[in-house]
Amino acid sequence: MIVKQRLIFILYSLCASVFRVAATKSKGKGSQGQFPITQNVTVVEGGAANMTCRVDYNDNTSLQWSNPAQQTLFFGDKKALRDHRIELVRASWQELTIRISDVSLSDEGTYTCSLFTMPVKTTKAFLTVLGVPGRPEITGFTKPAKEDDVITLTCTTSGSKPAANIRWFRNDKEVQGSKEVNATGKSFTVRSSLQFQVDKRDDGVAYTCSVEHATLSSPYMTTEVLEVHSKDFPGPTTDPNSLGPHGPDHALIGGVVAVVVFITLCLIIVLGRYLARHKGTYLTHEAKGAEDAPDADTAIINAEGNHVHAEEKKEYFI
Numbered sequence: 001m002i003v004k005q006r007l008i009f010i011l012y013s014l015c016a017s018v019f020r021v022a023a024t025k026s027k028g029k030g031s032q033g034q035f036p037i038t039q040n041v042t043v044v045e046g047g048a049a050n051m052t053c054r055v056d057y058n059d060n061t062s063l064q065w066s067n068p069a070q071q072t073l074f075f076g077d078k079k080a081l082r083d084h085r086i087e088l089v090r091a092s093w094q095e096l097t098i099r100i101s102d103v104s105l106s107d108e109g110t111y112t113c114s115l116f117t118m119p120v121k122t123t124k125a126f127l128t129v130l131g132v133p134g135r136p137e138i139t140g141f142t143k144p145a146k147e148d149d150v151i152t153l154t155c156t157t158s159g160s161k162p163a164a165n166i167r168w169f170r171n172d173k174e175v176q177g178s179k180e181v182n183a184t185g186k187s188f189t190v191r192s193s194l195q196f197q198v199d200k201r202d203d204g205v206a207y208t209c210s211v212e213h214a215t216l217s218s219p220y221m222t223t224e225v226l227e228v229h230s231k232d233f234p235g236p237t238t239d240p241n242s243l244g245p246h247g248p249d250h251a252l253i254g255g256v257v258a259v260v261v262f263i264t265l266c267l268i269i270v271l272g273r274y275l276a277r278h279k280g281t282y283l284t285h286e287a288k289g290a291e292d293a294p295d296a297d298t299a300i301i302n303a304e305g306n307h308v309h310a311e312e313k314k315e316y317f318i
């Protein structure tokens, strides 16, 4: 009885283990268990993305990656599309990994990994490309601003994807602007405007536009400092404004006068020298031509006259 029971038990457990093995084998080798596994990938434009496709159980069936336009990129380790940015990282029966470098916004889309069983099994992976926002620019700044004027400060950043977030700060305190987002191609242009009536207390206040985005480790910031001129004292406050164009005029006139005076002086000096040289030659010529009559007058007037007199005296003495 005991032996019979034991035999039945052994047979039973043997059957169970056989079934178990068969079950796992069918799971592993059967087409149901042969399935490509992929992951969505997110990359910043200009960066590189690895697209990985794995198959846990594969009876040497080929894997393939294709792009959103349904073009085959790699069939196993064979490159199928001429694009130097796409290269093979790893190819085995269990894995096909490719790398797309210098990714652009247009590379975004659904990539497909196919396993060529019968029928073909596919899995999709979405490649998300993030666009880096440009440095913010503030426009609408009038320098200086007049008290009670209504001004609109606009901060613009383009190229972000998804759309960047713009925040405004008045000194360190956040203020609310009105946002406007436009799609330009695949990226976005974000604009935030701040409209307010200029107050005396705005003088020297820093208005900062901050751009936040997933691609930035720290926000991009641009700051402008407001200069407010009071309307109560139009004299002293508007004077530098109205004197602005006059000041340079005075300087200009002064400069022109100085240049004219300088040129005149130069001309006088040059003319004087020229005339002196010519006079000199004339005088010598005259002196040589007629020594007697005209030179007698000059001889008397000039200091040389003494010399002449001395000579005359000498003549007398001899």
Ligand SMILES: *[C@@H]1O[C@H](CO)[C@@H](O)[C@H](O)[C@H]1NC(C)=O
Pocket (backbone or CB within 6 Å): 048, 049, 050, 089, 099
């Ligand atoms: C892609 O894979 C290669 C090789 O495994 C690795 O060196 C590289 O860092 C990976 N790049 C990215 C962006 O994951």
Ligand SMILES: *[C@@H]1O[C@H](CO)[C@@H](O)[C@H](O)[C@H]1NC(C)=O
Pocket (backbone or CB within 6 Å): 059, 060
């Ligand atoms: C798969 O390929 C390897 C070598 O590439 C070979 O050794 C193996 O027998 C193949 N397996 C099947 C199931 O075809």
Ligand SMILES: *[C@@H]1O[C@H](CO)[C@@H](O)[C@H](O)[C@H]1NC(C)=O
Pocket (backbone or CB within 6 Å): 039, 040, 125, 126
């Ligand atoms: C991958 O991205 C697509 C499209 O954005 C989405 O529908 C899907 O749920 C994502 N899959 C995973 C596993 O995150």
Ligand SMILES: *[C@@H]1O[C@H](CO)[C@@H](O)[C@H](O)[C@H]1NC(C)=O
Pocket (backbone or CB within 6 Å): 180, 181, 182, 189, 190, 191
């Ligand atoms: C968005 O488009 C509208 C209409 O085309 C235009 O008036 C506006 O200036 C644009 N805004 C930005 C932020 O580019």
